[in-house]
Amino acid sequence: xxxxxxxxxxxxxxxxxxxxxxxxxxxxxxxQMLILVPAVTFEIxxxxxxxxxxxxxxxxxxxxxxxxxxxxxxxxSATFSEEEANTLLHKGKCDLILHIPAGFGKDLVSGYxxxxxxxxxxxxxxxxxxxxxxxxxxxxxxxxxxITENININPIKPGNQIQIINRYWYNExxxxxYYMLPGILGILVTAIGFLLAGLNLVREKEIGTIEQxxxxxxxxxxxxxxxxxxxLIIGLIDLAAGMVLGxxxxxxxxxxxxxxxxxxxxxxxxxxxxxxxxxSTFSGTQQQFMFIAFFFMIIFxxxxxxxxxxxxxxxxxxxxxxxxxxxxLMRINRMVMLKGSTIHDISRDIYSLIIIAIIFVILAVxxxxxxx
Amino acid sequence: MKRFLGFVKKEFLHIFRxxxxxxxxxxxxxxxxxxxxxxxxxxxxxxxxAFLDLSKDEITQKISDNICSSGFFNRTDNLLAYxxxxxxxxxxxxxxxxxxxxxFGGDLINEGKAILSIIADGSEPNTATLVTNxxxxxxxxxxxxxxxxxxxxxxxIQPEVxxxxxxxxxxxxMFVPGVITLILILICALMTSVTITRxxxxxxxxxxxxxxxxxVQIILGKVMPYFILSFINVILILLLSWLVFGLPVKxxxxxxxxxxxxxxxxxxxxxxxxxxxSSTMQQAIFISLVGMMLPTILLSGFIFPIENMPQxxxxxxxxxxxxxxxxxxxxxxxxxxxxxxxxxxxxxLTVMAAVFIGLSIRNFxxxxx
Numbered sequence: 001x002x003x004x005x006x007x008x009x010x011x012x013x014x015x016x017x018x019x020x021x022x023x024x025x026x027x028x029x030x031x032q033m034l035i036l037v038p039a040v041t042f043e044i045x046x047x048x049x050x051x052x053x054x055x056x057x058x059x060x061x062x063x064x065x066x067x068x069x070x071x072x073x074x075x076x077s078a079t080f081s082e083e084e085a086n087t088l089l090h091k092g093k094c095d096l097i098l099h100i101p102a103g104f105g106k107d108l109v110s111g112y113x114x115x116x117x118x119x120x121x122x123x124x125x126x127x128x129x130x131x132x133x134x135x136x137x138x139x140x141x142x143x144x145x146x147i148t149e150n151i152n153i154n155p156i157k158p159g160n161q162i163q164i165i166n167r168y169w170y171n172e173x174x175x176x177x178y179y180m181l182p183g184i185l186g187i188l189v190t191a192i193g194f195l196l197a198g199l200n201l202v203r204e205k206e207i208g209t210i211e212q213x214x215x216x217x218x219x220x221x222x223x224x225x226x227x228x229x230x231x232l233i234i235g236l237i238d239l240a241a242g243m244v245l246g247x248x249x250x251x252x253x254x255x256x257x258x259x260x261x262x263x264x265x266x267x268x269x270x271x272x273x274x275x276x277x278x279x280s281t282f283s284g285t286q287q288q289f290m291f292i293a294f295f296f297m298i299i300f301x302x303x304x305x306x307x308x309x310x311x312x313x314x315x316x317x318x319x320x321x322x323x324x325x326x327x328x329l330m331r332i333n334r335m336v337m338l339k340g341s342t343i344h345d346i347s348r349d350i351y352s353l354i355i356i357a358i359i360f361v362i363l364a365v366x367x368x369x370x371x372x
Numbered sequence: 373m374k375r376f377l378g379f380v381k382k383e384f385l386h387i388f389r390x391x392x393x394x395x396x397x398x399x400x401x402x403x404x405x406x407x408x409x410x411x412x413x414x415x416x417x418x419x420x421x422a423f424l425d426l427s428k429d430e431i432t433q434k435i436s437d438n439i440c441s442s443g444f445f446n447r448t449d450n451l452l453a454y455x456x457x458x459x460x461x462x463x464x465x466x467x468x469x470x471x472x473x474x475x476f477g478g479d480l481i482n483e484g485k486a487i488l489s490i491i492a493d494g495s496e497p498n499t500a501t502l503v504t505n506x507x508x509x510x511x512x513x514x515x516x517x518x519x520x521x522x523x524x525x526x527x528x529i530q531p532e533v534x535x536x537x538x539x540x541x542x543x544x545x546m547f548v549p550g551v552i553t554l555i556l557i558l559i560c561a562l563m564t565s566v567t568i569t570r571x572x573x574x575x576x577x578x579x580x581x582x583x584x585x586x587x588v589q590i591i592l593g594k595v596m597p598y599f600i601l602s603f604i605n606v607i608l609i610l611l612l613s614w615l616v617f618g619l620p621v622k623x624x625x626x627x628x629x630x631x632x633x634x635x636x637x638x639x640x641x642x643x644x645x646x647x648x649x650s651s652t653m654q655q656a657i658f659i660s661l662v663g664m665m666l667p668t669i670l671l672s673g674f675i676f677p678i679e680n681m682p683q684x685x686x687x688x689x690x691x692x693x694x695x696x697x698x699x700x701x702x703x704x705x706x707x708x709x710x711x712x713x714x715x716x717x718x719x720x721l722t723v724m725a726a727v728f729i730g731l732s733i734r735n736f737x738x739x740x741x
Contacts, residue, residue: 020655028662036670039685046679089536090709092699115532122535123545123706127677132533133505139531162480162515163487166504169461171494179497184666191662199654283392286653287566291396294558294661298404303411307675309499311419311467317411331464338495341462 003218007226011200015230021196029188029238034249036184041176047131048076050085050094057105059114066142067098072134085119095121096131108146170255170339177250182333183306185242189235190300190326193269195293197231198276202289205280214370221365228273228361235269236262255340264332264346267353271325274360281367300326328353375585379593386567387597397601401555401609408547409617416502420448420466424457429477431518435488438514439470444506461493468492468503537706544617549701550674552609553694556602556632557639557668558660563598564643565656573652587736595640602639606632622708631704631718635697638721641728642693648735668694696720 016022049067053060067073076094079085085097099117108114118135122128171178204210213223239262246252276293283289302308303317304326310318321327328349335341343350387394421439425432440447448466451457460466469491480486490507492500538545568591571577580590606629613619621628643660650656670676671685672694678686689695696717703709711718 018652018655020650021658024658024662028658032666035688036666039681039688040670040676041680044677044680048679090707091713117532117534119534119536122538123702124677125538125542125546128535128538135531162511163485164508164511165487165489166508167489167491168494168497168500169458169491171497171500174494174497174500176497179495187666188662191665195657195661196654199657203654285390285393286657287563287570288390288393288396290562290566290657290661291393291400294562295396295400295403297661297665298400299407302407309416309419309496311499312417313411334495335462335464339462339464339493341464345462345464 004222004226004229007218007222008229011226011230015196015200015234025192025196025234026238026241029185029192030241030245032188033181033184033242034245037177037181037246037250040180040184044072044127044130044134046074047072047096047134048094049073049096049098050076050088051078052080052082052085052097052099053078054080054102055100055104059105059108060100062145063100063116063139063142066145067138070134070138072131073138089119089121092121095127096135098135178252178338179334180306181242181246181250181252182337183304183330185239185246186326186329186333187301187304187306188242189238189265189269190272190329191297192238193231193235194272194276194297195290197227197273198280198283198289198293199286201227201277201280202283202286206285220368220370224277224361224365224368227277228270231273232266232269236265239265252337254337256336256342260343261333261336264336264350264353265329267350267357268325268329268332271353271357271360274357274362274364275325277364278360278367281364281369300324303327304330306330322352323356325353325356328356376589376593379585379589380596383567383593383597387601397559398605398608400559401551401605402612404551404555405548405609405612406616408551409544409613416444416499416506418446419444419468419499419503421445421503421507422449422451422457422460422466422469423447424451424454424469424471426474427472427476427478431477431480432472434518435472435511435514436470439507439510442506442510444510445503457491461491466493467496467499468507470507542617544613544619545706547674548609548613548617548619549698549705550672552606552632552701553635553672553697554668554674555609556606556635556697557642557694558665559605560598560602560636560639561643561646561660561664562657564595564640565646565650565660566653567594567598568644568647569650569653569656572647591644591732591736595644599633599636599640602636603629603633606636619705621705623704623710627711628701628704631697631700631714631721634718634721634725635693635700638693638725638728641725641732644732645728645735648732667692671695673698693721693724 015025051064053064064075068075073096077085077088079088082099085094085099088094089097097117097119099119101115101117104114104116118132120128120131168174201210204213243252243254247254275296279292279296280289283292303313303321303324306326310321310327313321332346332349332353335346423436425436436447439445449456449460451460451469454471457469457471460469471489471491473487473489476486476488488511490504492504494500568577571580581587585593610621610628614621646656646659650659668674671678671681671689672692673689674694678689678695681689700714700717700721703714707713
């Protein structure tokens, strides 16, 4: 036990001897978190619209002002030529072209269906879908106004109506910061622990100082544990600092038990660090390790459900996520912080994380050879 | 010149000797393109919903059947009381609960009006919005079906929509440009910064500096192999996205390759700059990976459109090179526009490359320590 303690002390001294790393470990995640969290949102604030109004009747103007009244659409330009509008779309100056052809107003007044054309920039498919949905909403309102105004022109018996009330629990206003903070914090902590722990071991190999440890009676598991613990502690400190700042800067609600969150994070860090050390046992150079780490990290992050819902992934990808520790962390972080889930609700995730952690640590210990 | 070629050859030998790195170098982009294409999507598929049906009549039955057979939703549970809602949402598998109040069907038939509520899990705002939108649409359709009204009759304006550039609304159009941008800058910056700091850390830089090679030649020689490898990588990614996802390059391929070269050059000079300020490989890796990965993913417009961010992020992201390259690549690949549409972005990238090179030359020291 004392051996481990001394080894851990040695690691701490080594980590903080490099002044840059010593500071960056704490500064980088916190600065990035503060900058990145408010940036990330799927919410569409304004879609730039270009109008081609070839009709110029009260009806077409009514539709345009209805569109202007919506908070999502911003009238950027108006033109009469389709070509000019398309150029604007090409240039990225507008994302929606609304073309009202001549005769629109006449059709409406005489009780026919008015036709309009919408061209949407669909490179970002989800934005395009939302734009289309909002546009439909505006048209629906406009329709409704016309029907109620001209009830005698176009008599329609309204059918049975179902009124739908939407409620969002745990995050009434759908604040994206609440959603992103636990995720971004988790990723930063992962990146730091994973990279530094692995690099640390490979560096000793590359420089040759590992030989000095190998000739001592230090046991394999002692060595691996001593490499893990400092980064586990650093990771937890980062997490704590991030959460305090998140609370101060963004007023993130904290519904669940803090102890539970830290317990889960500790298990998670053990898993990630175990994996990092396992990879580092068969990389010869820091460059090699870094590439493998980069590869795993990108996959872990993108498959973790931080930006996109896990349920939309194909079945095989969801199965692969069984061994993705970051996916568990995302789920646990959000459930505990925002919903106040208890240890009962997330027991399955915790068990899986523990199993992953044990497997990775054992692999790392077994794979590490004291003979070169 | 002969000396320089000899040096480049040495660098190539260095790279090829480490075959594991080489495999990863080409494996990463391939694996990531495939992963993105098949895995990352924001559509709703099989989202879990639960029902709290206090009415239990034909109409609520019909609505819940329609929801479950739509292909978007899976029934996770039938709840019995209001208290169960919190419990099931906390488990995380259920994204929304649909509550039919008592006598829902009766109200709808007798009074022509009934209220139901959708309680969605707001801890995932994007999923919550999508789920409620989809549910609302399905319920409205079900209602129309039951009352026998055809969907068009209530609307007197008929919009016709044209989805430009991406008629099938595929996600690939968004992520292929993003992946190329992300991978190129990270790999280029990483590789050059590491290979130069490595020589520093091991002391072999001294050997190079006392050789008759000039510092510029050393740097160029270091960068040249990675320039070629990265360029091959670009071609590989473009081929993959064409073969696997059928995403062709609409505009001029020569222009695209030229712009890629500029971007690679810019990333490599960023790598050189990082190497001049870091003394150990660890430090170089930390800056290029931890420092750059998340900002590149989040602030470049790769996943999250910059227009939707608060104004200040428009300024912050304007110093990030990936932001411009994504615009360039989207313009050439997807919109098929020519150089006239992207000269501004090209100019900015050129200036950035020049600035990075200038700063590196200023920081570069011939003597160590």
